[in-house]
Amino acid sequence: MPGSTGQGPALPPARRGGVLLHPSSLPGPGPIGELGPYAYAFLDWMEQSGLRVWQVLPLHPVGPGHSPYASPSAFAGDWRLISVEELVRTGVIGPVALPWGTDRIDTAAIERWKEPLVREAGRRVSGSDACRAWVARQGWLADWALYNALRQQTGAGWEGFGHDGPSDALREAYSDAIAEEEGVQFLFEQQWQALRQEARERGIQLLGDMPLFVSGDGADTWCHRDLFQFREGVADPVAGVPPDYFSPHGQRWGNPTYAWKRHADEHFAWWIARVRRELELVDELRIDHFRGLVANWAIAAGQQDARRGEWAPGPGRTLFDALAAAIPGVLSRIVAEDLGDITPDVVALREGLGLPGMKVLQFAFGGDWTHAFLPHNYVGTNWVAYTGTHDNDTALGWYDSAGDVVQHRFRVYTGRAGTDAVWGLLREAWASVATTAVTPMQDVLGLGSDARMNVPGEATGSWSWRMRDLPWDKCGMMRSLSEVYSRK
Numbered sequence: 001m002p003g004s005t006g007q008g009p010a011l012p013p014a015r016r017g018g019v020l021l022h023p024s025s026l027p028g029p030g031p032i033g034e035l036g037p038y039a040y041a042f043l044d045w046m047e048q049s050g051l052r053v054w055q056v057l058p059l060h061p062v063g064p065g066h067s068p069y070a071s072p073s074a075f076a077g078d079w080r081l082i083s084v085e086e087l088v089r090t091g092v093i094g095p096v097a098l099p100w101g102t103d104r105i106d107t108a109a110i111e112r113w114k115e116p117l118v119r120e121a122g123r124r125v126s127g128s129d130a131c132r133a134w135v136a137r138q139g140w141l142a143d144w145a146l147y148n149a150l151r152q153q154t155g156a157g158w159e160g161f162g163h164d165g166p167s168d169a170l171r172e173a174y175s176d177a178i179a180e181e182e183g184v185q186f187l188f189e190q191q192w193q194a195l196r197q198e199a200r201e202r203g204i205q206l207l208g209d210m211p212l213f214v215s216g217d218g219a220d221t222w223c224h225r226d227l228f229q230f231r232e233g234v235a236d237p238v239a240g241v242p243p244d245y246f247s248p249h250g251q252r253w254g255n256p257t258y259a260w261k262r263h264a265d266e267h268f269a270w271w272i273a274r275v276r277r278e279l280e281l282v283d284e285l286r287i288d289h290f291r292g293l294v295a296n297w298a299i300a301a302g303q304q305d306a307r308r309g310e311w312a313p314g315p316g317r318t319l320f321d322a323l324a325a326a327i328p329g330v331l332s333r334i335v336a337e338d339l340g341d342i343t344p345d346v347v348a349l350r351e352g353l354g355l356p357g358m359k360v361l362q363f364a365f366g367g368d369w370t371h372a373f374l375p376h377n378y379v380g381t382n383w384v385a386y387t388g389t390h391d392n393d394t395a396l397g398w399y400d401s402a403g404d405v406v407q408h409r410f411r412v413y414t415g416r417a418g419t420d421a422v423w424g425l426l427r428e429a430w431a432s433v434a435t436t437a438v439t440p441m442q443d444v445l446g447l448g449s450d451a452r453m454n455v456p457g458e459a460t461g462s463w464s465w466r467m468r469d470l471p472w473d474k475c476g477m478m479r480s481l482s483e484v485y486s487r488k
Contacts (some may be wrong), residue, residue, distance in 0.1 A: 033466065035191040036083030040198060045470045047202045050479035050488050054199065055207040055438060057390060059192070059281055063218075066107075066463040067454075069211045069288070070255075072147070072157060072218035075140035075277050077188035079118050080111065086191055092121045107464070122183030131186040139273060141182060146170055147219035149177035157217030159233075165223055192281060207335070208282030210275070212289040212296075213239045213255035220270075221256055227263060227270055228256040236301035239292070241340055242309060245363065246391065246456040250297070250306025257298055260315050268315070268322040276327055283333065290336040290355075291346045293319060316345075320353055331355065335384055356435060359385045361425055362398045365409040374413065375432035385434035387425045387443050390453040394442040395422040397449030422446050423477075430481045437487065441467055444474050 033039075046054060061078045063070025068078075087093045096117060125131050135141055146166050147158070153174075154161040163170065171178065196206055214220045216235040221228050229236065235256035243250045263271060278285050287293070298312040323330050336350045338357040350357055364373035371377065375385070387395050399407065399421035407418060416424040422443055429437040442451045442465065454462040482488045 033081070034083035034085065035081050035195050036085040039083075039195055041470060043195075043199055043202055043204060045472065045475065046204055048472075048475040048479070050482040052203060053205050053207050053284075053436065055286070056209065056282070058209050058211060062463070063215055065460050068209075068463065070215055071211070072151070072215050073140075073144050074211075074214050074218075074220050074274050075138075076144045076148075076185060076219075077192060077281075079115065079184050079188065081192070082118050082121075082184070082187050083191055084114060084117055087117070087121045087187070092124055092187070093117060118184060118187070119180055121187055122180045122185075124183070125186055126179040126183030131183055134186050134189065135182045138185075140277065141185060142166070142171070142178070143223040144219045145178040145181040145185075146174060147222055148181050149174040152177065157215070158222035159217045163222075165225070196281075196283075205283040206281075207284045207286060208278055209286045209288055210278050212287065212292045213253065213257070216254065216256045224270060227259055227266075229259050230256065231301075234301055237298035237309075237312070238301055239296055240299050240306040240309060241289075241297050242306060244340060247306075249457075250309070251457045252299055252303070252306040257296060257312065258314075260313070264315065264318060268319055271319060272323060272326045275323055275330065279327065279330070279333060284335060285333060286335040286337055288337045289340070290338050290350065291340055291342055294343070294346045294349055316349055317352065320349075354382070356382045356384050358389075359383050359432070359434060360387075360389060360392065361385065361429055362388045362392050362395070365402070365406045365413065369413075375428055375434075378433055381433045381435050383432075383434035384436045384438055385429045385432045386437075387422075387429050387439040390440065391456050393449050393452050394440065394447050395425045396443075396446060397452060399425075400448065426481065430485045430487060437485075444478065445471055 043054075058068040058071060059077055059081070060068065060071035060073050061076055062068050062080070063072060071078075084093075084096065088095055143166055150161045150163065150170070151157060199206060216228075216238070221230075221235075235254070237257055238252065239255040239257050240252040241250055275285070289296075293314045294316055295311040295313050297306065297309045299306055299309040303309070320331065331353055334353075334355050336353075336355040336357050338346060338350055339360065359373045359375075359378065361373060361375075364371050364375075378385075388398065392398065393401065399410065399418070402410070407421075410416075410421065410424070411418045414424045414428060418424075426439055426443065429439060440453070442453070445451070445467070451465050452462075453465050479488075
């Protein structure tokens with residue numbers, strides 16, 4: 001999402017804008033996107049638009065339904081982002097023909113074509129000195145590579161292949177597949193860090209996104225079962241949220257909940273490694289579902305929806321104290337996603353840590369004029385103001401379906417006729433005192449509900465939107481907003 005900063009004291013460069021767009025949404029030689037020339041073209045567009053931060057969705061291998069929030073690894077990069085064109089340019093593999101036309105969109109077919117090329121490239125670089133040196137520094141990689149080898153063979157996670165965690169015998173049996181995956185991860189790292197460096201040279205920083213929970217059937221739970229709550233091999237309770245704006249039955253995500261005492265006994269070593277890894281990939285990090293670190297909605301495994309859950313205590317400040325002791329400056333690089341059922345103890349933790357919170361303007365017009373998300377009610381500037389997030393409808397889709405009362409409030413508040421609600425919402429975000437203002441690319445493009453990224457609680461049909469062309473005609477509009485509201 002493009003964004004900007006507010007007026008006031010000097011701010012770190014990382015707090016001067018934003019763009020929420022998963023790199024797999026970038027236009028590329030195919031509709032799944034790559035970290036190749038088209039990603040660099042997007043940096044060109046950002047620079048010309050006066051935008052300073054690119055917010056991305058999680059970079060890890062996607063899970064069921066291509067969800068980046070259900071990844072089988074909290075550490076690995078997604079092979080789908082590796083640019084085949086870049087592999088050819090650098091001579092890792094030879095020239096290859098594209099098996100589709102520019103108007104064809106068949107993600108599954110493209111993945112079937114692309115994966116063997118990426119894995120061949122992984123095998124070729126796995127024995128290089130540079131790859132071996134990088135692998136030796138990645139404490140997470142040996143477990144992920146073994147897990148992925150077993151998953152590739154069986155087509156299932158550990159609940160399907162049934163092994164009781166890593167062993168030397170398994171590592172020896174799958175040594176070739178492990179080396180291949182190490183090479184793939186090395187290639188992802190090379191391409192991502194090159195893009196990140198290019199962004200830095202243009203004054204653009206990357207804001208990442210870290211899901212609070214991990215997959216119950218992924219590498220992290222397979223290798224560290226004692227850090228999660230399992231009963232007889234089944235996650236119990238599981239995570240979710242109570243009934244809210246998005247769902248009257250709440251959301252039963254099904255992720256295992258954390259055995260927080262065990263984490264504390266280990267001085268939060270797994271969390272430190274996880275956050276450190278994220279901050280190797282991005283400049284700042286949004287913690288999704290931040291309130292779950294104070295208390296999370298725990299649902300008994302036998303419950304079919306989230307209505308019958310209970311709040312289970314989280315680690316609170318003790319986790320952040322451990323992170324701060326291990327990772328210098330970490331608190332200055334974190335944004336808290338503090339949406340949902342927010343209680344005073346959640347507010348106290350965020351404010352005590354000095355973390356920016358979030359204001360989502362689509363939620364601001366459903367109550368009276370004292371609503372906390374209306375810009376004139378912001379207390380202080382330590383906020384990130386969003387027109388909407390990846391979980392919301394697009395701004396146009398929201399306004400068209402909002403109903404007469406909400407539309408009327410929007411028109412009264414903005415002083416606009418509602419004929420260009422998207423631009424009105426953007427202007428309110430940019431004009432706010434929030435340190436950073438953010439909008440999805442769909443709103444820059446003025447797209448309707450058919451371009452929505454995700455519908456919370458629905459397992460299929462999401463995460464499929466792709467931007468096919470860069471909106472060069474919007475550069476002047478975006479730059480003008482930043483100049484008018486001193487966000488450059």
